[in-house]
Amino acid sequence: MPKRSRFDETIAASSSKDGIYRIKTLFSEGGAYGVTVHVLDKGVTITSPETELTIADSEFSTQAP
Known part of the structure; x- marks a missing residue:
């Protein structure tokens, strides 16, 4: 089950090429997150x-490998 917060976060995507859109964000902790895409056209x-989307807990380790 994805993590739920009190607030949903909206992240604006930027268009690259060939109809591909990208976002950039940072996660505060590992776990499963739900991602829903909303498109507004005309x-x-x-x-x-x-x-x-699953983020590994090991990505948040404070110790050097």
């Missing part, structure tokens, strides 16, 4: 199903 909103 007044119509399209929402994708939620996808789970």
